Amino acid sequence: MPENKVALFFQVFNEVGIIEQLSRALLQAQLPPGFLVSHFSVLNHLVRVQDGRTPLELARAFQTAKTTMTHTLAGLDKAGYVEMRPNIEDARSKRVWISDTGRAFREQAIVSVKPDLERVAAEFPADRVLNLLPELEELRKIMDRQRDEN
Amino acid sequence: MPENKVALFFQVFNEVGIIEQLSRALLQAQLPPGFLVSHFSVLNHLVRVQDGRTPLELARAFQTAKTTMTHTLAGLDKAGYVEMRPNIEDARSKRVWISDTGRAFREQAIVSVKPDLERVAAEFPADRVLNLLPELEELRKIMDRQRDEN
DNA sequence: TCAATATAATGCGATATCGAACTAAACAAG
DNA sequence: CTTGTTTAGTTCGATATCGCATTATATTGA
Numbered sequence: 001m002p003e004n005k006v007a008l009f010f011q012v013f014n015e016v017g018i019i020e021q022l023s024r025a026l027l028q029a030q031l032p033p034g035f036l037v038s039h040f041s042v043l044n045h046l047v048r049v050q051d052g053r054t055p056l057e058l059a060r061a062f063q064t065a066k067t068t069m070t071h072t073l074a075g076l077d078k079a080g081y082v083e084m085r086p087n088i089e090d091a092r093s094k095r096v097w098i099s100d101t102g103r104a105f106r107e108q109a110i111v112s113v114k115p116d117l118e119r120v121a122a123e124f125p126a127d128r129v130l131n132l133l134p135e136l137e138e139l140r141k142i143m144d145r146q147r148d149e150n
Numbered sequence: 151m152p153e154n155k156v157a158l159f160f161q162v163f164n165e166v167g168i169i170e171q172l173s174r175a176l177l178q179a180q181l182p183p184g185f186l187v188s189h190f191s192v193l194n195h196l197v198r199v200q201d202g203r204t205p206l207e208l209a210r211a212f213q214t215a216k217t218t219m220t221h222t223l224a225g226l227d228k229a230g231y232v233e234m235r236p237n238i239e240d241a242r243s244k245r246v247w248i249s250d251t252g253r254a255f256r257e258q259a260i261v262s263v264k265p266d267l268e269r270v271a272a273e274f275p276a277d278r279v280l281n282l283l284p285e286l287e288e289l290r291k292i293m294d295r296q297r298d299e300n
Numbered sequence: 301t302c303a304a305t306a307t308a309a310t311g312c313g314a315t316a317t318c319g320a321a322c323t324a325a326a327c328a329a330g
Numbered sequence: 331c332t333t334g335t336t337t338a339g340t341t342c343g344a345t346a347t348c349g350c351a352t353t354a355t356a357t358t359g360a
Contacts, residue, residue, distance in 0.1 A: 009270065009276075013169070013173040015287055016166050016169050016286065020163075023167070034345095038346080054308080055308075064348090070311095087308090091308095092354060093308055117155075120159065124289050129159060129162050132286075133161060135278060140168050140172070142270060143176075143270060147172060184315095186316080214317075214318090217340075217341085240326075242324065243325090
């Protein structure tokens, strides 16, 4: 691989990193004190994918250490946004269920960040985002799979 | 803005977040114990942009709190990878210079991650990355500017 | 059957990151 | 000048995240 190819991937990952930080900041700014994007992300995952996930599944989904997920879930549980129930199929494990207030919290966050997204969309049209999406999806899938292969 | 537009931006930022985590993990895995991507990123910035930056400039460039940059720079200084000198133009301030060992550290990290990038490139061709880059750059610039406007 | 190994979650200590308060220097207005 | 305000960096306390070790349960294999 020529050096400019390495540099090219580096550049893209650099841009991705900056966009991640900026978008994270937009969402974070809309969350009430004491709640982080990590909390939102778990709730969002439980809604989008399906609740009843185990903590370990969640940790894997977010590439985070198990202990971090324990901590994040404790916060969500304390706030009443999730409920931790025993896993009937495995007594070592638990399953995480989102509550109605948890769902409301997630929806409120999404509504709150809408104006920010509109401001971005005003300059970067949705059709360009639409073109971007499948490329990013495939890149993500490739990297995700390669990670699992190790 | 229709709901699907909100969802579209959400999706893209979600993909971006996952790619960021995966690429960060690849780089992190190549760094010696005690060094994080945050350390590498600062060194990389000093090389790419120019060294002699002030800590505050660096903090802004990375969207991080000033105190975080103080901490990161202390680690780099302790390792001998940067040198902190007084800012002649402003006695409150400092300027950060990368050392030869700091440059070597950065270069080594880049070399080490090359195989990982090659593995990704084998499945996601460079020309697609090349198409992605300007779009991401523009999206980043827009979001960056909008942040400054507030 | 049961001993060895693997897995899920947690407890604990270390470090990263952050926000608030502080100090010193620079700047601005009178 | 000099006094009030802003700015650069740090200190300090709180919390997030991580790695390692531990406990409980599950799985495997002789």
